């Protein structure tokens with residue numbers, strides 16, 4: 001892949017937050033030390049995970065977190081985004097003690113803890129189709145903030161509610177395996193409500209630095225024909241507006257509010273609680289055209305023929321091991337489009353995930369991907385977008401949901417037989433980037 005590696009990466013504004021991200025279910029293991037989540041039941045069903053694996057051990061982070069904090073300190077990141085497992089926190093003192101220690105160790109290592117309060121591992125007895133789950137989440141958040149809020153100052157409510165709705169409840173590819181298509185929309189609404197209630201609970205506990213991590217990417221129409229443009233606009237609504245409009249504008253896109261349950265107008269007031277920053281997870285753009293009347297297999301997901309759009313290949317760009325196109329300029333395009341669409345309703349942006357799956361420890365392809373995306377991010381900053389941070393997905397190779405352990409996103413290689421951690425070439429590359437960004441005297 002062509003890189004710009006000869007030229008130094010431009011400097012980002014002072015105070016820019018550099019970090020890496022993980023999530024609880026993907027790295028923690030120690031499944032027998034917590035309550036079950038929807039993912040435990042899902043992975044136990046044959047055929048759900050491509051390599052037949054589960055996250056019962058994963059990276060065994062619960063028992064090896066000191067080694068992982070040392071890797072973070074060695075990397076020199078300002079911040080570490082991880083998630084708090086609701087099933088672990090419900091399992092009593094041991095769960096809370098683990099996060100207490102992790103947060104203490106991060107602070108002692110000079111790495112700012114940035115927890116996500118929900119990253120898909122819902123307790124097995126709860127269901128996002130039920131409104132009550134949002135209320136239960138808010139109670140849970142109050143308890144957690146009360147315990148960790150003396151050391152945690154930056155919070156993320158939810159991770160990618162769009163993917164959790166689409167993959168987990170509409171298409172049946174992720175837990176809990178619902179194949180409800182558009183009947184899954186209440187799942188989106190209840191997560192948004194949970195977010196708003198969580199923001200209120202965090203504010204009540206004194207938190208002053210709150211965001212959400214939403215996945216977004218440019219949608220490119222497959223052609224200029226009306227049917228393709230219309231299908232692409234609809235896909236864009238699902239990915240880029242269904243969650244962002246209620247959060248930032250306090251309303252659903254036209255025609256969507258009527259499909260949501262409950263007193264939608266009252267809920268929107270909660271959902272639109274002001275945020276301190278808006279997190280964006282960016283991986284790639286999507287090319288979309290009119291439906292093709294047949295099931296489509298794309299990026300590991302089977303899309304049913306009934307969908308009013310079809311996802312198409314993006315040609316002319318390299319692809320990652322996952323088959324996702326590598327399009328750094330898509331990040332600049334996305335950020336400037338968000339700025340133009342939401343104007344002063346868009347708070348400062350943080351890139352809460354960006355990364356790629358490639359095998360190997362000498363991962364030059366990952367370096368090229370990250371190098372390209374950091375430069376593309378800088379171009380967005382130069383274009384006037386207020387971006388305050390960037391987090392690489394991910395610190396460690398980990399359990400990549402329905403793909404199992406086959407897709408490796410880590411800066412650190414994990415041998416899933418011995419659990420040995422080996423920093424990859426990209427870990428050293430990122431460390432050098434962070435050093436070069438340090439303020440000069």
Ligand code: IFM
Pocket residue numbers: 023026160281353393400409
């Ligand atoms: O591993 C996931 C993560 O859990 C959510 N965002 C995308 C990543 C890569 O697929």
